[in-house]
Amino acid sequence: MGGMTTDIKLIDENGRRVDGRTPEEMRPLKIEAGVLKRADGSAYVEWGLNKVLAAVYGPRECHPRHMQNPTRALVQCKYNMAAFSVDDRKRPGPDRRSQEISKITSEALSHVVFTEYFPRASIDVYVEVLQANAGTRCAGLTAASVALADAGVPMRDLVASCAAGKAAGVVMVDLGKEEDNFGEADIPVGYVPRTKEIVLLQMDGDLTHDEYTKGLDMAIKGCEKVYDIQRDALRRRYEARSLDSEIGAPEGVQKEVA
Amino acid sequence: MQASDSKEVSREIVVPGDLLDSSGKRAGPGTYIEGRNIFAALLGIKTVRQDTVGVVPLSGQYMPERGDMVVGKIEDVSASNWLVDINAPYPAPLHVNEVPWRVEFGETSKFMVPGDVVLLKVVGIDETRRIQVSMKEHGLRKLTGGMILDISPSKVPRVIGKNGSMIQMLKNATGCRIYVGQNGRIWIDGELDDIIKAVKAVKLIEEEAHNMGLTEKIKRLLEEGSRKGE
Numbered sequence: 001m002g003g004m005t006t007d008i009k010l011i012d013e014n015g016r017r018v019d020g021r022t023p024e025e026m027r028p029l030k031i032e033a034g035v036l037k038r039a040d041g042s043a044y045v046e047w048g049l050n051k052v053l054a055a056v057y058g059p060r061e062c063h064p065r066h067m068q069n070p071t072r073a074l075v076q077c078k079y080n081m082a083a084f085s086v087d088d089r090k091r092p093g094p095d096r097r098s099q100e101i102s103k104i105t106s107e108a109l110s111h112v113v114f115t116e117y118f119p120r121a122s123i124d125v126y127v128e129v130l131q132a133n134a135g136t137r138c139a140g141l142t143a144a145s146v147a148l149a150d151a152g153v154p155m156r157d158l159v160a161s162c163a164a165g166k167a168a169g170v171v172m173v174d175l176g177k178e179e180d181n182f183g184e185a186d187i188p189v190g191y192v193p194r195t196k197e198i199v200l201l202q203m204d205g206d207l208t209h210d211e212y213t214k215g216l217d218m219a220i221k222g223c224e225k226v227y228d229i230q231r232d233a234l235r236r237r238y239e240a241r242s243l244d245s246e247i248g249a250p251e252g253v254q255k256e257v258a
Numbered sequence: 259m260q261a262s263d264s265k266e267v268s269r270e271i272v273v274p275g276d277l278l279d280s281s282g283k284r285a286g287p288g289t290y291i292e293g294r295n296i297f298a299a300l301l302g303i304k305t306v307r308q309d310t311v312g313v314v315p316l317s318g319q320y321m322p323e324r325g326d327m328v329v330g331k332i333e334d335v336s337a338s339n340w341l342v343d344i345n346a347p348y349p350a351p352l353h354v355n356e357v358p359w360r361v362e363f364g365e366t367s368k369f370m371v372p373g374d375v376v377l378l379k380v381v382g383i384d385e386t387r388r389i390q391v392s393m394k395e396h397g398l399r400k401l402t403g404g405m406i407l408d409i410s411p412s413k414v415p416r417v418i419g420k421n422g423s424m425i426q427m428l429k430n431a432t433g434c435r436i437y438v439g440q441n442g443r444i445w446i447d448g449e450l451d452d453i454i455k456a457v458k459a460v461k462l463i464e465e466e467a468h469n470m471g472l473t474e475k476i477k478r479l480l481e482e483g484s485r486k487g488e
Contacts, residue, residue: 059347119387121347149274152318154299157275194275231273234301238271238316
């Protein structure tokens with residue numbers, strides 16, 4: 001970070017960013033809950049040019065057995081980027097980065113799930129990035145928490161996530177791809193709005209203390225906006241859902257082999 | 259759980275973390291307490307009955323409770339146990355002492371093999387979530403013939419209806435034999451046409467479980483079917 005140079009003007013004379021946003025403005029965010037039929041819970045998030053799908057299975061028996069915790073459930077997240085999610089083909093399969101994101105997402109979610117209700121069980125969360133444009137860990141965490149609630153997993157609150165950072169010397173929320181690549185710093189934040197707890201905080205790059213405080217404030221404000229959209233998505237799921245109910249009527253019907 | 263038709267005035271959908279009450283009511287199922295405040299722990303419908311606030315879930319896994327009647331599938335057989343899948347996050351071993359037959363050690367597979375479907379009762383579940391099931395009570399047995407229909411466990415109370423009114427209506431209209439397991443598995447047996455009619459009705463209940471006027475809709479569907487059949 002900060003090492004790369006570019007001739008892109010990250011901030012123009014009017015204080016606008018590359019995509020015309022002000023430093024305090026987030027990219028448009030759209031969330032839909034319950035998009036997958038086979039999963040216990042699911043969510044789809046479009047955040048700017050990011051497209052992320054999250055699916056939840058469980059609580060169910062934990063495999064492998066040696067991972068079981070006799071006192072609480074395990075939240076196991078798997079973050080994966082599709083080969084076609086970035087400009088150059090992403091080499092498929094787990095790598096250092098996706099392992100890290102899986103781990104921090106699991107840990108952030110474990111803080112809000114009532115894991116003690118399901119000893120020895122595992123709650124599996126799958127985050128698939130279909131299209132990436134900076135900020136996929138925030139989009140992934142946001143989607144995962146909606147999917148968990150959709151799956152009927154008992155939780156203290158939803159986790160909302162948003163990033164802030166610094167590009168061309170200006171502190172701003174929700175960095176886009178150019179700002180992330182050529183900017184100075186990026187701070188993704190996972191936030192529990194009800195209790196004001198921070199469950200994810202990372203920083204890539206350098207910031208002064210004042211810049212950091214300002215960035216964190218901006219990110220938290222962003223999280224609060226995300227939170228409202230998350231709640232709205234969950235409510236909408238049950239207010240109008242007659243549309244998808246037509247697909248595949250007698251599924252789940254199996255002839256018994258006596 | 260089942261009395262959600264008439265008493266509810268508000269059908270407010272709540273999301274985990276929503277404040278339900280701070281006036282000192284009692285916390286019901288699907289909620290948690292922090293200080294004097296009660297919050298929703300689940301995505302569901304807020305229900306207030308007398309001095310208790312709770313959340314009726316709209317989705318979620320089946321969690322066994324003592325006394326539940328469930329439809330299980332035999333998964334595995336060992337010398338003195340059958341391992342039954344009852345659609346819960348935990349395995350349910352059925353011990354030879356808990357079946358109505360006398361089974362010699364090692365002869366379990368002569369009675370039931372993987373794939374068989376059984377009607378069971380949950381006789382115990384402890385805080386470590388170890389499940390005990392039994393087949394010894396009256397009416398519990400191995401189920402042969404018919405079909406199995408899986409629905410979301412959170413919709414089971416609606417399929418049964420108040421004091422079993424919905425399921426009784428289904429049975430009368432279709433002439434099928436139906437067992438509804440608390441775990442969201444439904445066993446239906448009868449003439450093929452009747453089974454199809456029953457499956458259709460159950461599917462409709464599952465889809466529209468949280469809407470008003472459900473009983474009327476199902477009644478219409480069932481009557482429509484019988485008129486065509488004549």
